Amino acid sequence: MLPIIKSIRPFFRRFRFWILAAVVSVGLVSFREANDNVFELSRNLDIFTTLFRELTIYYVDPLDAESLVHQGIDAMLESLDPYTQYISEDQAEDYRFMTTGEYGGIGALIGQRNNEVVITDPYEGYPAQKGGLFAGDIIRSIDGNPTKGKQYDEVSKMLKGQPKTAITLVVDRPGETKPVTKTFLREAIQIKNVPYYGVVNNNVGYIRLSSFTDNAGLEVKDAVIDLTQKKNVKGIIFDLRGNPGGLLNEAVNIVNVFVDKGQEVVSTHGKVKDWDKIYKALNSATDTKTPVVVLVSSGSASAAEIVSGSLQDFDRAVVIGQRTFGKGLVQTTRPLTYNTQLKVTTAKYYIPSGRCIQALDYTHRNPDGSVGKVPDSLKREFKTKVGRKVFDGGGIEPDYAMNPVTYSTITQIIANKYLLFDYATDYKIKHPLIASAKDFHISDTEYSDFVKWLANKDFEYVTESERKLEDLKEKATREHYFDPIKSDYDALHKKLKHDKAEDLNTHKEEIKSILENEIVSRYYYQNGRMENSFLSDPEVKLAIRALQDPTVYNSILNRSFKE
Numbered sequence: 001m002l003p004i005i006k007s008i009r010p011f012f013r014r015f016r017f018w019i020l021a022a023v024v025s026v027g028l029v030s031f032r033e034a035n036d037n038v039f040e041l042s043r044n045l046d047i048f049t050t051l052f053r054e055l056t057i058y059y060v061d062p063l064d065a066e067s068l069v070h071q072g073i074d075a076m077l078e079s080l081d082p083y084t085q086y087i088s089e090d091q092a093e094d095y096r097f098m099t100t101g102e103y104g105g106i107g108a109l110i111g112q113r114n115n116e117v118v119i120t121d122p123y124e125g126y127p128a129q130k131g132g133l134f135a136g137d138i139i140r141s142i143d144g145n146p147t148k149g150k151q152y153d154e155v156s157k158m159l160k161g162q163p164k165t166a167i168t169l170v171v172d173r174p175g176e177t178k179p180v181t182k183t184f185l186r187e188a189i190q191i192k193n194v195p196y197y198g199v200v201n202n203n204v205g206y207i208r209l210s211s212f213t214d215n216a217g218l219e220v221k222d223a224v225i226d227l228t229q230k231k232n233v234k235g236i237i238f239d240l241r242g243n244p245g246g247l248l249n250e251a252v253n254i255v256n257v258f259v260d261k262g263q264e265v266v267s268t269h270g271k272v273k274d275w276d277k278i279y280k281a282l283n284s285a286t287d288t289k290t291p292v293v294v295l296v297s298s299g300s301a302s303a304a305e306i307v308s309g310s311l312q313d314f315d316r317a318v319v320i321g322q323r324t325f326g327k328g329l330v331q332t333t334r335p336l337t338y339n340t341q342l343k344v345t346t347a348k349y350y351i352p353s354g355r356c357i358q359a360l361d362y363t364h365r366n367p368d369g370s371v372g373k374v375p376d377s378l379k380r381e382f383k384t385k386v387g388r389k390v391f392d393g394g395g396i397e398p399d400y401a402m403n404p405v406t407y408s409t410i411t412q413i414i415a416n417k418y419l420l421f422d423y424a425t426d427y428k429i430k431h432p433l434i435a436s437a438k439d440f441h442i443s444d445t446e447y448s449d450f451v452k453w454l455a456n457k458d459f460e461y462v463t464e465s466e467r468k469l470e471d472l473k474e475k476a477t478r479e480h481y482f483d484p485i486k487s488d489y490d491a492l493h494k495k496l497k498h499d500k501a502e503d504l505n506t507h508k509e510e511i512k513s514i515l516e517n518e519i520v521s522r523y524y525y526q527n528g529r530m531e532n533s534f535l536s537d538p539e540v541k542l543a544i545r546a547l548q549d550p551t552v553y554n555s556i557l558n559r560s561f562k563e
Helices: 009-013 016-024 029-034 036-058 065-078 089-100 152-159 216-230 248-258 303-313 409-416 419-430 444-454 464-478 482-496 500-506 508-536 538-548 550-557
Strands: 085-087 102-105 108-113 116-122 138-142 166-172 180-185 187-190 196-201 204-208 235-239 264-270 277-280 292-296 318-321 329-335 341-350 381-383 389-391
Touching (some): 036 065, 065 085, 116 138, 116 508, 138 152, 196 216, 196 508, 196 538, 204 216, 204 538, 216 235, 248 264, 248 277, 248 303, 264 303, 292 303, 303 318, 318 550, 409 419, 409 500, 419 444, 444 500, 444 508, 500 508, 538 550
Parallel strands (some): 292 318
Antiparallel strands (some): 085 341, 102 187, 108 116, 166 180, 196 204, 264 277, 264 341, 329 341, 381 389
C-alpha cells in the first residue's frame, strides 16, 4: 500500500466531453470511430446496467442489490491483482487504521479460542492494561451485551469506539471463581511503528519496525539518535521481518536516516506518465557511519523492501534472512461516491540500482488464470553503488540467506490449541515475580511440570511423515500395489507412529523457548516478549556477531561468509 498524493483530474478533464457524450448519446457509432476505448467502456456499462435491472426485476427470489453489486466489484478487481480493492463506507475506519496506525479503543489484542474470545495481549500503558485486564481473561459481555456466539472480529468492533467513552467488560478470569467487572475509558490508540528498540548485547542496538504508518521515519530517527548518541552502540540491527509495508514517503524518510540528502531512494513508473516520480532523500542523514544489519523474511514486503533494497543498493547495510515477498507495485487511493474508495495499482517502483523487485506478473496470466513468477532466466543483473551484483524480478535477495525457523508438528498443535498460552496464564497465578525478560528461563523441572500438566489435555495430531505414509498407502491400494508391500508398510508405520511423550522430549528446546516467551509476556508485555526472543533467535545472533566483528560484517557484505 504505497499512496501517491497526486490528482488524476487533469487526465480525465481531457476526456470529459467524450465520457459525457458516451453516457447521453444514442448514436454511438460515430463516437466509437473517435474513441474505441471510451465506446467499449460505455457499451459495457450499458450492458451491465440493463442486465442488473432485468435480474432484479425478474429473478425468482428477492435479491440484495448492494450485496450483489459488491460481489461483482470484488470479482472484477480480483481478476487484476490482490492490491486493487474496493473500500466500502463501513470499511473506511479499518483502512484509516492501516495508514495511520490510530483507532479508538482499549489497546489490546484478542483471539478466538473455540467459541470464546480471549484477551491475548494487553498493550502496556493503554486502557486495557491500566484498567486491570489480563492476558487470559475471557470476555463475557461488553456494555451489557453478551459475546456468546460472536466471532472475534465482531467483538473487536464492540471494543472500539470514540476516545473518552466509557466501556464496561465482564470477564471470566483464570484463578477467580466469580466474573470480574472492569470499567474504564477508551483512548485514541496509536500503535507505534517502532514497538521496541534497545541494546541487545553489549554495544549492539536493535530496532524493530513493524509498520510504515504516519511518523515511521521520525520514530526510527529518534531510536537511532538514542542508541548511537546516548547508549553509544557501535552497530544497529534493523528488524523488518514480517513487515508488510505501508506509506511510501515513510520508507523514503527511513532510508534518509542512514543515507544523506540528495540520494535517489526510489522512483515510480506507471501508465499515467504525469504520475511518474523520483523520490530523493530530502534531509541530512542522521547516521551514515554506524554499521547496520537489516533482517528480512518472506513476509517483508512493499515499503519494507524499498528500505532493505535501497540500503543494500547503497551498500549501507548488510541484509540477512530470507528472500523478501517481492511486491513492487504502488497503490493510489481514489475517492468514489457515497464515501467509498478505490485502492488501485497505478505504478511499479524501482530502487536505486534501477531494479524492480515485483515477483509476480499479474498482467500476463497463465492459461488457467494462475499468476507466474518471473523466471530466473529473465531476471536482470544490476549493480550496487560499489559494484556488487544484485538482481530484479523476485524480492530482495539477502546478502546472507538463512533458512526460516520451522517448528515441529507437536509444537504447532499445542500452540494453536492455546495450551502454551493457558499454561503461561497459570504460571503467572502461581509465580508473582520472575527474573528479567532477558534472563528468564524455565528449569528442566518446570518443563517436566508442564509435560505433566499436558497429560490430561486433548491435542491429537498427525505428523507430516505419517500423513505422507498414509497417502502412499491410499495410492498403492488404488493402483493394486499395496498387498505386496503391506508388511514393509506396517513396519515403517510402527517406526514412524508418533509418541507424545517422546515428541515432547525430542522437541523440548523449541517448546521451552516459545513457552518462556509466552510466560515473559504476562509480566513484561510486548517489550519483554521481544527481549526474551533474542535468546533463541539465530538471525539476531548472527547479526550481533557481524556487528561485533568487522571481518564477519565485510565477508557477509561481499557474500563470501561461511559458517
